[in-house]
Amino acid sequence: MASQLPLADSATTNVAEFSVSEISQAVKRTVEDAFGRVRVRGEVSGYRGPHASGHAYFRLKDDxxxxxxVIWRGTFSKLAFKPEEGLEIIATGRLTTYPGSSKYQIVIDHIEPAGAGALMALLEERRRKLAAEGLFDADRKRPLPFMPRVIGVVTSPTGAxxxxxxxxxxxxxPAHVLVWPVRVQGETSAAEVAAAIDGFNALDGTGPVPRPDVLIVARGGGSLEDLWGFNEEAVVxxxxxxxxxxxxxVGHETDTxxxxHAADRRAPTPTAxxxxxxxxRAELQAHVAQLGARLSGSISRYAEDRRTRLRALARGLPQPDQILALPRQRLDALDGRLRACVEAxxxxxxxRLARLSAMLAPSRLADMAARDRLRLDRLARDLPLGLSRGLALHRRDLTYHAGRLTPRASERLHADGARRLAQATARLDRAAxxxxxxxxGRAAEKTRLLKTLSYESVLERGYALVRDETGAPVRSSSGVATGDRxxxxxxxxxxxxxxxDGAGMPGRSPAGKSRPKPKTDPPRGGQGSLF
Structure with a gap:
């Protein structure tokens, strides 16, 4: 391998000098020559579906x-079996390197399933266990506050x-954000996240640190191993x-x-x-402004509608003079009828008063008193005779019934009759x-009334009654001539x-002759002229 690399001339050392690209290409050729085509068994991790370019990037891992x-776009579209997160597969392909990041990778051209991975099996078993305890039930979910004042965030303080x-x-x-710094990856991340959640809940709001109204547990995307701390039972x-x-x-939208499952709400990303x-806030302000405008418009429309209805009703009402005309006429008619009724x-x-006054004349009262006196005298005179006759009739009846009765019955009836007779006699005496x-009493009352209305009571008060020779009362000196007795x-x-004698009498001439007597109305009620 070293003989294939160019040697650099150096005046100070005999060590060969290579460029980065030369090293990367040499490693690439070595890997591809040594592992031209391989079959690798491993668990799919970090798979999020095809990239925008159509290629699929993920990792194969074991313990x-x-x-x-990597699966290129042309190969991915021809695969009969697509990779899935957490699935253990057998991938066939060739090993190569990626000089841009000094990583080696397998370029897969065929996939076949090999069974579920160990981590996925553990995760599924833990999910079933916690779900059976009711930790994932929907009725345990609490609604989020609409406008929280304090928001607690459990995440790494150095990440994006x-x-x-x-x-x-x-x-x-804008709201007050409290950050509880934790590690979001590694062996201690689960314990730190659970302690942060419990710590926020332990705040009572009375100290310098306020109690949050809502909590956010956040982390960026990563593989299943990177996110494994949020699958720990303590965190759940x-x-x-x-x-x-x-x-x-936690993670991106495809990460679960x-x-x-235990949180009240799940967001696909930290930003969400x-x-x-x-x-x-701008939407709330716009919504409030819209509601205010609608309220103002509704009030204006309501007021205008009421004004329109009021005008219509006002036009339908008659004039006040027309409303009062008929009652005024009725009042005038009733007033005229009332005056006529009062006069009638x-x-x-x-x-009636004149008739009653005529009925109370002294002569009429004297006649009534005399008539009542005669009636009283007749009743007083006839009462002993009537009582005697009644007693005689009762004695005769008793004698008749006594002859028809036995001695004992006769005695009983006689005693009863005597008793009843005595009672009747007593009642008759009392009634009489x-x-x-x-x-x-009535006669005495009428006598007193007659005496009160009689001229004699007037004479007792110091007056005198003058009569002529015929016994008629003299009402005026004009009817008296000189020498009249x-x-x-x-x-x-x-x-x-x-x-x-005519001296001092009005209406007399010097010669002593009397003037003609004036015509006078006849007196009313007998003695009425004396008053």
Missing amino acids: RATLEA VIRDIVHRIADRF RAAARSQIPLISA TLID AAELAVPV VMVDRRN LQTVAEAR LTVQFAGDDRLDVIA
Whole structure:
């Protein structure tokens, strides 16, 4: 091999000098000559499907080594069996090197399955175990807060992941980001990630470090071995018992780990996790502005609609004068009827009062009192006779019934009849006495009323009654001539006979002749002229 390489001349050393390209080409030829065509058994790792160019890049690995593999586009389209992540295959091809990165690889032209890999089998067994415990149940998933104030991120502080998350959150909706630095690859990564999740949950918010509202566990893409720490049972259990909603963003969209099943939400990339954690402030502002505009428009339309309806109703209403015209006419009509009714009632009351006044004349009251007195006297006179006749009839009946009864029955009936007779007699006496008392009371009341309305009560107050020769009362001095005999009656039976001499009498001429008597209306109610 050394004889094929050019020797460099040097004045100071006899060691040959090679360029990088010469070394790479020499290694490439050596590998290709020694391993022209080989069959390799290994587990597919890091397979994400064909590249944009159509070529497929992945790795074949076992428990001790890893071999880069490539399938060119033309070969990949002709394969009957396509590679799958975690599948153990037997690949046939040739070994070569890639000078650009000093790596050796196998160029595969045929694939056949050899069974599931050990890591995939372990991963599937662990997934079934944790799923049976209910750690992956959908009802355990918690909703994410709409606008978290504090976001906790569990990732490596030196990678591009944290910068992508912070920049994305700042662009969408700025929030306070807390980073818990951990290793995301290696033997200690699983313990550090689980401790970070538990540490964030242990914060109570009263200290200088606030408690996050949502957690993001993030890592960039990698092979199954690189992401194996997020398949560890400790990490899965920590994510399941987290009281803070957790977003898993491990690997790329095609990578799936067990923490994705236990998390409340899975994001295909760390950037997508930041988008899930916070809304877009500009969109919220635009949405609020849109809602405000819609609200203003709705209020304006509602007010305009109400104005239109009010105008329509106002046009449909009659004028106030028209509304009040009919009630005003009715009021006027009722007022006229009321006045007429009041006048009619007053006339009726005056007529009734006149009739009652006429009925209360002293002569009528005297007649009624006399009639009641005669009736009372007749009842008083007839009462003993009626009682005697009633007693005689009862005695006759008792005698008749006594003749028809036995001595004992007769005695019993006699005693009963005597008792009933005594009771009836007592009731009759009481009724008669009460009737007489009531009649006397009414007569006395009418007598008092008659006396009150009689002219004699007026005479008792100091007045006098003047009568002419015929006994008629003299109502005015104009009806008296000189030489007329007059009688002046005072209270009681005191009377005085006088002769009119004409002195001081009005209406007399100097010659002593009287003037003609004026016409006067006849007196109403007998003695009414005395008042």
